[in-house]
Amino acid sequence: MGCTAERVAEALRAVARVVAEHREELVRLDREIGDGDHGENLNRGFTALVSKLDGDVPGTPGAVLKSAATTLISVVGGAAGPLYGTAFLRAATSVGDAAELDAGAVAGALRAALEGVVARGKAAVGDKTMVDALTPAVAAASSVAATGGDVAGVLAAAAEAAEQGAESTVPLVARKGRASYLGERSAGHLDPGARSTALLLRTLAGSAR
Amino acid sequence: MKKIINDPATVVADALRGMELAHADLLDVQYDPAVVVRVDAPVPRKVAVVSGGGSGHEPLHAGFVGRGMLDAACPGAVFTSPTPDQVLAAVQRTNGGAGALLIVKNYTGDVLNFETAAELAAAEGIEVRSVVVDDDVAVKDSLHTAGRRGVGGTVLLEKIVGAAAERGVDLDGCEALARKVAGQVRSMGLALAPCTVPHAGEPSFTLADDEMELGIGIHGEPGRQRVPVRPADSLVPALLDPILGDLPFGAGDRVLLFTNGMGGTPLLELYLAHGIAERLLAERGITVRRRLVGPYITSLEMQGMSLTLLKLDDELVELWDAPVRTAALRWGL
Ligand SMILES: Nc1ncnc2c1ncn2[C@@H]1O[C@H](COP(=O)(O)OP(=O)(O)OP(=O)(O)O)[C@@H](O)[C@H]1O
Ligand SMILES: [Mg+2]
Numbered sequence: 001m002g003c004t005a006e007r008v009a010e011a012l013r014a015v016a017r018v019v020a021e022h023r024e025e026l027v028r029l030d031r032e033i034g035d036g037d038h039g040e041n042l043n044r045g046f047t048a049l050v051s052k053l054d055g056d057v058p059g060t061p062g063a064v065l066k067s068a069a070t071t072l073i074s075v076v077g078g079a080a081g082p083l084y085g086t087a088f089l090r091a092a093t094s095v096g097d098a099a100e101l102d103a104g105a106v107a108g109a110l111r112a113a114l115e116g117v118v119a120r121g122k123a124a125v126g127d128k129t130m131v132d133a134l135t136p137a138v139a140a141a142s143s144v145a146a147t148g149g150d151v152a153g154v155l156a157a158a159a160e161a162a163e164q165g166a167e168s169t170v171p172l173v174a175r176k177g178r179a180s181y182l183g184e185r186s187a188g189h190l191d192p193g194a195r196s197t198a199l200l201l202r203t204l205a206g207s208a209r
Numbered sequence: 210m211k212k213i214i215n216d217p218a219t220v221v222a223d224a225l226r227g228m229e230l231a232h233a234d235l236l237d238v239q240y241d242p243a244v245v246v247r248v249d250a251p252v253p254r255k256v257a258v259v260s261g262g263g264s265g266h267e268p269l270h271a272g273f274v275g276r277g278m279l280d281a282a283c284p285g286a287v288f289t290s291p292t293p294d295q296v297l298a299a300v301q302r303t304n305g306g307a308g309a310l311l312i313v314k315n316y317t318g319d320v321l322n323f324e325t326a327a328e329l330a331a332a333e334g335i336e337v338r339s340v341v342v343d344d345d346v347a348v349k350d351s352l353h354t355a356g357r358r359g360v361g362g363t364v365l366l367e368k369i370v371g372a373a374a375e376r377g378v379d380l381d382g383c384e385a386l387a388r389k390v391a392g393q394v395r396s397m398g399l400a401l402a403p404c405t406v407p408h409a410g411e412p413s414f415t416l417a418d419d420e421m422e423l424g425i426g427i428h429g430e431p432g433r434q435r436v437p438v439r440p441a442d443s444l445v446p447a448l449l450d451p452i453l454g455d456l457p458f459g460a461g462d463r464v465l466l467f468t469n470g471m472g473g474t475p476l477l478e479l480y481l482a483h484g485i486a487e488r489l490l491a492e493r494g495i496t497v498r499r500r501l502v503g504p505y506i507t508s509l510e511m512q513g514m515s516l517t518l519l520k521l522d523d524e525l526v527e528l529w530d531a532p533v534r535t536a537a538l539r540w541g542l
Contacts, residue, residue: 027408027409031409031411031413031414034430035263035288035289035406035413035428035429035430036288036406036409036413036429037286037287037288037289037406037408037409040286040289040408040409041286041289044286073292073293073325074242074292074293074294075292076292077263077285077286077289077290077291077292077318077322078285078289078290078318078322079290079316079317079318079321080318081290081292081318081321081322082293082318082321082322082324082325083321120321121317121321175354175355176317176354176355177317177355178316178317178355178428178430180348180354180355181347181348181355181358181426181430181433182430182431182433183349183433185431185433
């Protein structure tokens with residue numbers, strides 16, 4: 001069974017709920033090595049997205065993802081706005097106007113999202129950013145899709161890998177984003193953007209079950 | 210947290226409403242997306258000088274909107290860069306046909322959002338250039354990191370480039386001038402007490418009574434080093450020496466010395482620190498030709514200060530002295 005526009009919209013509403021629940025945690029993580037706005041920024045963006053989806057759910061998964069992209073770009077600000085916005089935009093482009101997404105399309109969308117984040121932010125694995133969560137997630141998703149897994153399986157693997165990837169940022173010294181200003185003092189803290197990426201993928205995986 | 214606010218979610222818009230009333234002769238405020246523009250915008254055939262950034266640094270940037278400085282400012286949420294929509298709206302409202310120069314402080318969020326806006330404006334046929342300010346010597350510069358932060362130098366750059374644009378200098382000229390200023394300005398700051406972002410509700414870091422943070426930015430982030438507090442006579446060199454060594458500044462140089470307050474430090478202390486900095490510069494044979502003292506680029510109620518040094522030549526002195534009429538800087542008009 002594939003993933004329709006309505007299911008993608010439902011999944012994004014679930015993400016909005018999870019972001020709201022974790023708003024304070026993300027703010028706290030960002031306060032430790034950044035400027036304490038990450039949870040607030042994402043919450044503002046996903047709240048706006050839910051209002052937009054309440055008005056109208058576009059007809060295809062790609063159109064829903066595109067609507068998410070433009071909302072996040074125009075409401076979030078900060079580093080996370082353009083980065084998550086670009087991720088959703090590239091994912092939307094990668095799925096085209098398909099009416100339903102299969103496992104391969106979902107894995108492809110995740111890969112496109114990662115490529116978008118890297119193109120905008122120029123971060124590599126090990127720089128202590130969301131790229132550290134998204135990169136292993138994409139690899140895990142692709143390998144599950146390649147071996148015949150379904151959408152739920154692809155997203156579950158991506159979520160698992162993203163959570164480990166996020167944890168791996170703890171000992172790192174940040175080389176990108178605000179945390180890099182702290183130099184060595186950024187080590188010993190979980191990167192807020194990597195954490196939010198893991199939360200987002202875990203929520204998508206939950207909605208796909 | 211004790212603040213004179215109603216709701217953390219609406220502080221920026223609520224403050225803009227007051228600002229609009231306080232300075233109706235200078236600026237117009239548009240709310241969705243939030244943009245502050247000079248009353249007479251667009252000025253025909255003048256390069257539009259546009260800046261913006263997170264709120265919480267007042268008077269930067271909206272306090273510098275007006276004749277001889279900025280055409281528009283885009284206030285983001287507190288300590289969060291503005292969105293591309295805001296920047297695009299600012300460019301559209303102020304473009305007088307000579308294009309727009311975007312002044313961007315070097316933070317990942319600001320750079321990415323302004324970059325997206327510049328692409329959108331270019332797609333509408335508006336010529337846009339961007340200059341990134343990265344004057345904070347506390348951050349080690351490297352090709353592999355986000356690079357240095359943009360701090361106090363931004364104020365000086367906005368004044369000088371704003372003056373040039375007002376005189377009719379074209380987009381190429383304004384861009385070249387902005388790069389020149391960005392290339393010869395350096396800053397460093399310290400904090401004695403942290404600040405509290407309204408939606409966070411708690412201070413961004415905690416300091417014991419006898420500690421301070423050296424090398425802080427303007428977003429309540431901790432600095433590079435936590436050190437014991439000490440008397441002003443040894444505190445001021447801790448900011449000045451890294452600045453002087455970085456450009457470097459040396460004997461015979463003429464400079465503008467900007468002693469900035471972070472929001473919670475009284476002028477009494479700023480003047481005291483400024484006096485020490487002037488003495489130290491004189492001892493090194495550096496001539497202070499212009500000065501600015503006060504809280505111009507702040508970090509909410511943070512207690513602390515920063516020093517900024519700009520190397521001057523006759524062109525820059527003249528542009529600094531040129532008339533300006535904004536909420537926070539006003540002379541000659
Ligand atoms: N160059 C980059 N590439 C990928 N991710 C990045 C980059 N820079 C920052 N990030 C991610 O963004 C997260 C911070 O997002 P946040 O919304 O707090 O923006 P911000 O840096 O505070 O922006 P602003 O400076 O405008 O307030 C970091 O935890 C990191 O994962
Ligand atoms: Mg942040």
